[in-house]
Amino acid sequence: MSVDNYNPLGAWTLFQRETRRFLRVKMQTVVTPALTAIMYLLVFRYAMGERQVPGLDVPYFDFLIPGLVMMAMLQNAFANTSSSLIASKVMNVHVFLLMSPISAMEVTLAFLAAAVVRALIVAVVLLLVLIPFADVHLVHVWMILLYGICGSIIMGGFGMMAGMWAKRFDDMATITNFIIMPLTFLSGVFYSVHQLPAFWQQVNRANPFFYLIDGFRYGFLGTGDTDPGQAAAIVIAAAAAVTIACWWLWRQGWKMKE
Amino acid sequence: MSHALQIKNVSKTYRGGKQALDDVSLDVPEGSFFALLGPNGAGKSTLINILADVVRPGSGQIRLLGHDLFREHGWCKRRLGVVPQEVAFDPFFNPREILHITSGMFGAKADEAWIEQLLERLELLPHAEKNSRQLSGGMRRRLLVAQALVHRPPVVVLDEPTAGVDVELRKRLWTFMRELNAQGTTILLTTHYLEEAEELCDQVAIIDQGRLLMHRPMRELLDEVASRVLHLSWPKPLQLDAAQQQALTRWRPRVQGSCLQLCLASGEQQAFHDAYTAASLLLGPPQDVALMQEDLEDVFLRLTGDHHERG
Numbered sequence: 001m002s003v004d005n006y007n008p009l010g011a012w013t014l015f016q017r018e019t020r021r022f023l024r025v026k027m028q029t030v031v032t033p034a035l036t037a038i039m040y041l042l043v044f045r046y047a048m049g050e051r052q053v054p055g056l057d058v059p060y061f062d063f064l065i066p067g068l069v070m071m072a073m074l075q076n077a078f079a080n081t082s083s084s085l086i087a088s089k090v091m092n093v094h095v096f097l098l099m100s101p102i103s104a105m106e107v108t109l110a111f112l113a114a115a116v117v118r119a120l121i122v123a124v125v126l127l128l129v130l131i132p133f134a135d136v137h138l139v140h141v142w143m144i145l146l147y148g149i150c151g152s153i154i155m156g157g158f159g160m161m162a163g164m165w166a167k168r169f170d171d172m173a174t175i176t177n178f179i180i181m182p183l184t185f186l187s188g189v190f191y192s193v194h195q196l197p198a199f200w201q202q203v204n205r206a207n208p209f210f211y212l213i214d215g216f217r218y219g220f221l222g223t224g225d226t227d228p229g230q231a232a233a234i235v236i237a238a239a240a241a242v243t244i245a246c247w248w249l250w251r252q253g254w255k256m257k258e
Numbered sequence: 259m260s261h262a263l264q265i266k267n268v269s270k271t272y273r274g275g276k277q278a279l280d281d282v283s284l285d286v287p288e289g290s291f292f293a294l295l296g297p298n299g300a301g302k303s304t305l306i307n308i309l310a311d312v313v314r315p316g317s318g319q320i321r322l323l324g325h326d327l328f329r330e331h332g333w334c335k336r337r338l339g340v341v342p343q344e345v346a347f348d349p350f351f352n353p354r355e356i357l358h359i360t361s362g363m364f365g366a367k368a369d370e371a372w373i374e375q376l377l378e379r380l381e382l383l384p385h386a387e388k389n390s391r392q393l394s395g396g397m398r399r400r401l402l403v404a405q406a407l408v409h410r411p412p413v414v415v416l417d418e419p420t421a422g423v424d425v426e427l428r429k430r431l432w433t434f435m436r437e438l439n440a441q442g443t444t445i446l447l448t449t450h451y452l453e454e455a456e457e458l459c460d461q462v463a464i465i466d467q468g469r470l471l472m473h474r475p476m477r478e479l480l481d482e483v484a485s486r487v488l489h490l491s492w493p494k495p496l497q498l499d500a501a502q503q504q505a506l507t508r509w510r511p512r513v514q515g516s517c518l519q520l521c522l523a524s525g526e527q528q529a530f531h532d533a534y535t536a537a538s539l540l541l542g543p544p545q546d547v548a549l550m551q552e553d554l555e556d557v558f559l560r561l562t563g564d565h566h567e568r569g
Binding site: 005006007009010012013014016017020021024025091092093095096097098099100101102103253257258 | 361364
């Protein structure tokens with residue numbers, strides 16, 4: 001392959017563009033998710049009191065924090081890629097990306113990296129805000145990073161696919177409200193699967209977000225509903241698969257080129 | 259002669275069955291200022307969008323400066339600047355930032371002096387720090403031109419770059435384009451202003467309904483292909499019956515109100531006398547007579563049909 005087919009400066013510029021884009025509207029992209037998570041915490045703090053989570057023997061408040069942080073990371077990683085692409089398409093700005101000599105893999109990596117950065121910023125802001133109110137433990141930092149980054153890649157990738165597929169903002173709202181929101185809310189953020197009847201436990205285990213939340217929470221609490229090693233392997237494989245799928249779709253110009 | 263673009267047998271049929279391009283072959287000489295003309299929907303923008311990699315070609319080959327556009331797209335894209343027809347702007351950034359971003363995306367480190375020059379020549383310097391949402395339509399279109407030029411491509415494609423730009427600025431834009439062309443940049447232009455194409459371009463191709471109708475050097479087209487037109491006027495509006503139409507058919511008669519236009523082929527010595535005599539016999543002596551050279555617009559309308567909106 002010719003050196004002309006590599007464009008690291010182009011990929012870096014695209015990454016910077018995507019990062020600066022969300023930082024330009026940080027009230028919407030960083031502050032709002034933090035505020036939403038704090039609202040959840042306040043409500044559940046007073047609703048659940050000092051109760052322990054059945055089966056895990058940890059305070060509900062400590063249980064809730066990692067789940068909320070991960071949920072915010074996943075939703076923001078998805079929003080970063082999906083909103084950027086759908087807005088570009090609606091405003092016809094996507095043609096500049098198509099015209100530029102940035103390869104499909106470089107485009108994929110630039111978009112996913114920006115999604116991960118946004119997710120990490122949201123997570124750090126959330127944790128910084130919560131630390132004064134809660135006893136936040138970081139038991140396995142590497143697990144937190146692994147799940148946080150892989151989860152952001154997976155959701156950034158899904159966001160990329162959704163952004164490529166959608167033709168209107170309404171299409172994107174459909175995906176966000178009917179797929180992403182239910183999957184994140186029903187992934188064990190607010191409850192442990194041990195609290196559920198057997199059937200719903202199985203349903204929950206079929207939700208891929210469940211493993212992301214649970215593994216991430218394991219990094220904070222040192223305990224969870226699944227085997228963290230096995231789940232980590234699944235999550236790494238899923239992140240790789242989603243990245244490859246995005247690369248392949250971009251290479252085909254799927255829903256981007258006529 | 260080396261070619262900036264060699265387009266061979268390019269066809270494109272959109273989903274839904276609309277054939278936008280039908281076996282178009284075209285060579286754009288390196289260093290030329292090339293006009294691609296055609297009515298709306300003729301296929302010009304499809305061809306340009308294929309060059310820009312925004313639309314997939316159905317079949318055919320395109321070479322840019324001798325390199326295969328579809329196989330060596332990295333090499334080719336770095337050497338091609340395209341101004342899309344539709345105005346598009348990134349609302350998150352100002353013009354200066356947009357030019358830095360575009361430059362980087364094309365793999366070129368931002369050339370500050372060149373960016374400054376582009377902003378100045380395209381009269382965007384006072385607006386360089388404004389959010390692009392605050393720019394007028396004409397400014398946004400000029401920003402598109404700057405984006406296409408920021409990585410200094412040797413081949414530039416301009417798809418109606420002056421639509422909505424006022425006359426004074428349009429003239430200055432063309433002066434800048436002429437300078438770039440004089441420095442060796444090949445420019446492929448589509449425009450709604452045919453007089454501009456006539457004035458600026460040294461090569462012209464006309465495309466209609468996805469097919470290439472002609473491709474000539476501009477001078478040759480105007481000197482040889484374009485014929486003289488005999489304008490004959492009567493006091494009352496004209497309507498030719500079938501027999502009159504038939505009798506005048508060799509001069510491709512066209513009626514506009516009370517005026518009859520007859521095309522006289524170049525080099526035909528008796529053409530004026532024959533056409534005038536035939537028309538006078540059929541319709542009576544005309545009130546007024548004028549002999550005019552066809553301009554590009556006349557040729558365009560003649561080739562594409564009067565029913566088309568010119569483009």
